[in-house]
Amino acid sequence: MPTPSGKNPVPKAVPKLNRFFNFGLAKEKDYFLENLAILLTSGLDIASAIHSIKAEIRSKKLIAAIDFLEEEIQGGSFLWKALEDTDLVPPHIIFLIRLGEETGRLPENLRIVASQQQKDRELKSKVRSAMIYPVIVFSLTLVIGTGISWFVLPRLAKIFSELRIKLPIITRITIFIGSFLGHYGALVVPIVIVVFAVSVYILFFYSKTRYLGQSILFSVPGIKKLIQEIELARFGYVLGNLLDAGLLVTRSLDSLHQATVVRRYQKFYLHLRDSIEEGKSFHEGFTNYPKISKLIPTPVQQMIISGVESGRLSETLIKIGEIFDKKADTTTKNMAIILEPILLVIVWLGVIAVALSVILPIYSLLGGINKS
Numbered sequence: 001m002p003t004p005s006g007k008n009p010v011p012k013a014v015p016k017l018n019r020f021f022n023f024g025l026a027k028e029k030d031y032f033l034e035n036l037a038i039l040l041t042s043g044l045d046i047a048s049a050i051h052s053i054k055a056e057i058r059s060k061k062l063i064a065a066i067d068f069l070e071e072e073i074q075g076g077s078f079l080w081k082a083l084e085d086t087d088l089v090p091p092h093i094i095f096l097i098r099l100g101e102e103t104g105r106l107p108e109n110l111r112i113v114a115s116q117q118q119k120d121r122e123l124k125s126k127v128r129s130a131m132i133y134p135v136i137v138f139s140l141t142l143v144i145g146t147g148i149s150w151f152v153l154p155r156l157a158k159i160f161s162e163l164r165i166k167l168p169i170i171t172r173i174t175i176f177i178g179s180f181l182g183h184y185g186a187l188v189v190p191i192v193i194v195v196f197a198v199s200v201y202i203l204f205f206y207s208k209t210r211y212l213g214q215s216i217l218f219s220v221p222g223i224k225k226l227i228q229e230i231e232l233a234r235f236g237y238v239l240g241n242l243l244d245a246g247l248l249v250t251r252s253l254d255s256l257h258q259a260t261v262v263r264r265y266q267k268f269y270l271h272l273r274d275s276i277e278e279g280k281s282f283h284e285g286f287t288n289y290p291k292i293s294k295l296i297p298t299p300v301q302q303m304i305i306s307g308v309e310s311g312r313l314s315e316t317l318i319k320i321g322e323i324f325d326k327k328a329d330t331t332t333k334n335m336a337i338i339l340e341p342i343l344l345v346i347v348w349l350g351v352i353a354v355a356l357s358v359i360l361p362i363y364s365l366l367g368g369i370n371k372s
Helices: 026-041 046-054 060-074 079-086 091-103 106-161 169-204 210-218 221-244 249-259 263-277 282-287 298-310 313-371
Strands: none
Touching (some): 026 046, 026 060, 046 060, 060 079, 079 091, 091 106, 091 249, 106 169, 106 221, 210 221, 210 263, 221 249, 282 298, 298 313
16 A cells, blocks of 8 residues: 555565574563563463563564564554564464463463473473484594594505515505595595485485485494484474363364474375264274385274373373373483494494504514514
8 A cells, every 4th residue: 555655665674583593482482482471371471471581582583573473463453473474483483372372271282382382392301412422432443533534544554565565465555545544535525424424414404305314224233223212202292282172183183293394294194084073983093004014003093092082182182292202212212322332333443443453563573573
């Protein structure tokens, strides 16, 4: 609509919080949602509650998003609609907030939202804590091994090549590696690092191809077990809380599909949603999905079916979430205990290989001197 001056108004920029700006904001966003729930419960209106919370926020990006929320709500917009425009929370959370506004249960649903986000952060933390130790040890091993191969082995290769003795196979391999890196290390090492970094990004982070990395992880017994337990914990908590809040089963499953990044479970949740939309039961949805027991163990399927039959599905799902949350915590601790000696053996083998490649020629040289 034109302004009195005859010009069209400039569209207002929406302060989007994309995935890059979301990094490091998890605690402040949880603080925002938790306190919003508390203030709304105390009887404060949404606009006043948001204004009160903003004073404690430090992130400029989050403050800009909250300013936008204030302006939109004062202009008559719903909270869920304003949140949807800012990308402050994921879509399945938007559904829950929208349902709360439509049913008058917004404070209760906001508490569920804050609890879900905290639980999801805890589940992700379990994965990081399970992987951080082996990643650090493996990275240090690669750095030290590269340093030895690049700077030490070329000098050893030069010394050994001047010895007129028959060298052991392990020493000849060491000489080859040392000579190669001595000539081409400045080119090869950066290329290998870049290729490795790009491969890790493509396999585990890029959204269109990370299912390949997930397939690799699913082939590793211990990691496969941890992923399954974490996904079952998320399955129980998210689906159980959404159903308890009054969301339809199909909408809850669609939200669950958006909440997970593991492609195998995403496909299963879509299958289960479509199956229920067609009027089929959970039991039929489980039965018709190939190799379902690899994703949802048979005892868990029976618990869900019993929960449906008894009318206590949401309670059953939340209980499943609690059970597998504890199991994931135990698996995480056990993985660290198991991986530690394995990594130490790998490092030990590398040290022994370098030591033997140096010591064996010396023994051969001393043996030749004694014979003469």
